[in-house]
Amino acid sequence: MKQAARLAALVACLIPIGCATSGGPGDSAGAEAPSRAEAPTHVHEPVQPAHEPAHELSATAGPGYTVADVRFMQDMIGHHAQALTMAAMVPERETGIQLSRLAQKIDISQRDEIEMMKRWLGERSQAVPDNAHMHAMLMPGMLTPQQMAQLDAARGLEFERLFLRFMIQHHEGALVMVEELFASPGSAQDSEIFRFVTDVDADQRDEIFIMQSMLDMLDTARGSQTG
């Protein structure tokens, strides 16, 4: 039965773009199409219960990638894009030096990572969403339109505090996305996506730590001003 499902997935995915965009929550078919003749990939069964023994893969030239991998990359583009929008609010607000440096670092990092994700998807003939990929609004940690408006309206210390709070929320969402990806059997085996998600996890975990410290300092500074 599983063999049949796998075959069906392969057949379905000979039409490249259609596979990735069909990735709704109910999907159970793998999605991929080799972008190079010499780069054979094959499909993993996506989303199985963690403790149910999965089938063994046939021995070919390398692990492929799963629907979960593709969806992760597509969603993370939109997720990162929101961080860029947030970071872009910083320069015009004359914030403290630490926050402007942080925003600059986030801007460069996430801009590059969006390029990397687009490249990864493109090389595998998967649909490459534009930065405003709407589906990503549902992703963990994304700011609601109300939160974005609140941040956009804020100035001064209030902006700094909100920026840090919201970016921590946003980064934590990225970590949840990484956790979910790793929990999906067969996922993150492709060297590039494994490297990428491991780096996202390490980078954003540390940035959260740094932002939390900056937030504490702002609160301390405010406390000493008012008290």
Add this chain to the structure above:
Amino acid sequence: MRDYKGRAGRGLAIAMMAMFAAAVSTASAGAQQDTVAATNDPRVGLAAGTGNSAGVAALNMRLVSYSPKPMEFDSARGLTYINSDLAFRGDIIYQGNFSGFSIWDASDVAKPVLLSTVVCATDQGDPSIYGNLLFISAESQRSRTDCGTQGVTVGEARMRGVRIFDVSDPRNPRLVRNVQTCRGSHTHTIVPHPTDQNVIYIYVGGSSSVRDPAEMAECSAGTVEENPNTAQYRVDIIRVPLRNPEQASVVGYARIFEDLPRPPGRAGVALSDTATGNRARGPSGCHDLTSYPALNLVAGSCGSFGILLDATNPERPVRLDAKSDLNFSLWHTAVFSNDGSSVVFTDEWGGGTSPRCRFTDPLRLGGNTILSIDGGRMTQHGYFKMMAAQTDTENCVSHNGGLIPVPGRDIMVQGWYQGGVNVFDFTDPARPFEIAYFDRGPVNAEDLVVGGSWGAYWYNGYIYSSELSRGLDVLEMVPSEFLSQNEIDAAKLVMMDEYNPQSQPMLEWPAAFPVVRSYLDQLVRNGGLPPARTTAIASALTAAERATGQARRQQLNGLAGELDADAGRAADAERVRAMAAAVRNLANGS
């Protein structure tokens, strides 16, 4: 060389922060002050090409040989077949790869011979050699116990940890043990047992995801408070009985992240209520750890911290100090100065696959910083970043390297991915400067194809650079105003039987004229002695070298006595004393 480099004191640091703040308020001024310089550098605008076909810019070093990747790894498919780190023993070079490793015989540096290639999926395959045992880091989800490259769906087939190969026959390496760990091994570090020569320890670097308990029963995640057995927030320690490597196993772990100061270095600030448990806890592992067994020190590069450990008892390392820096994204690796008075930490901002040396990328991000060490405490000084603007199809950031054994100076050679191989001096931790480089154009002009130097290391007279996509480069230093022939000759006198860059050996120089003349050249260069004296000393050395036996001994002892007197009035007394000691060694050896 750049205004942000020196951090002479707190006042200056604050003044510079203010300057920087002023600079960023006007974007164009900020861009000028704060970006990669030198668009007129010879490294800018090199032609793209695979293999050895790209354009090359080199300063004060030259390519001795280039060896292409073995056929098994000859693929440009993403990261799956890129080369990783190097280890050295005798004439043999062990080169890691994300899908295995290669063994080269480099007894002829002009033509290294490939002895064997082992295909074994690992990611990232960092190697260490100890005797006949080769250790390989395996971290990925796809890595299998049987080395297969087809990937894993059944948990029992997965191998995340340290592989041990017997390489006594380098043409036929044999897998003798897979040591499984909960988060795999991104890197690893050999720490020898202090007394038992038949035992070594391996510190496991990495901070990847924790395996499902269904896959490995003892593995679970979470904070230490909620789960005292959590596989996060610790460094796993493997014990290897060298005579029975098949019995190697995890013997414990070190929790070295407890109560870290909050960045940027503020101690004693409690976690606020908004802190969210697990995810705001700071580093949960170290990217890698550099051991310096001769001094019982380990420098851990752990998330947003550089951490100094005392590893007198390798099973129970103790944290001495930890430093953070908002400019550093991911503390990546460390290299101690030979006397242990300073340490270079690198920042692999962007993970090595991103172009972070473009004209628009700030020099303070993605480079090195140098810290002095005094009584187990670290103080941060200057930054150093390869300064030639690279293209957006060249992945570039500070990466791995090691010391060049020049007596009296701290010099490091380092790979910057497609930023090339770079040599810099950090003798003064506040004022590092570039000495030499070797850089190729991008692998591909249109798309970012990951490549460049993973790591570059001086080993027994030559520099070996592991090229991610192209193969293996052997390079040689060429004398210049920054490095004399005597200094290069002295460096070539240091011969090692074995070298693992993450387990740093203490360098010792034999009694030899080039060692003495290295100090003399340095005193000429820095004006540490007046020209009349350095000229006289040079003549005395020439005469002593012509003499033999008793006569040479007497002349050298006489010179050493003069140098003692010189030291009293020299601008660089310490260096004159070091030269006097080298002259006495030479006299005793004559």
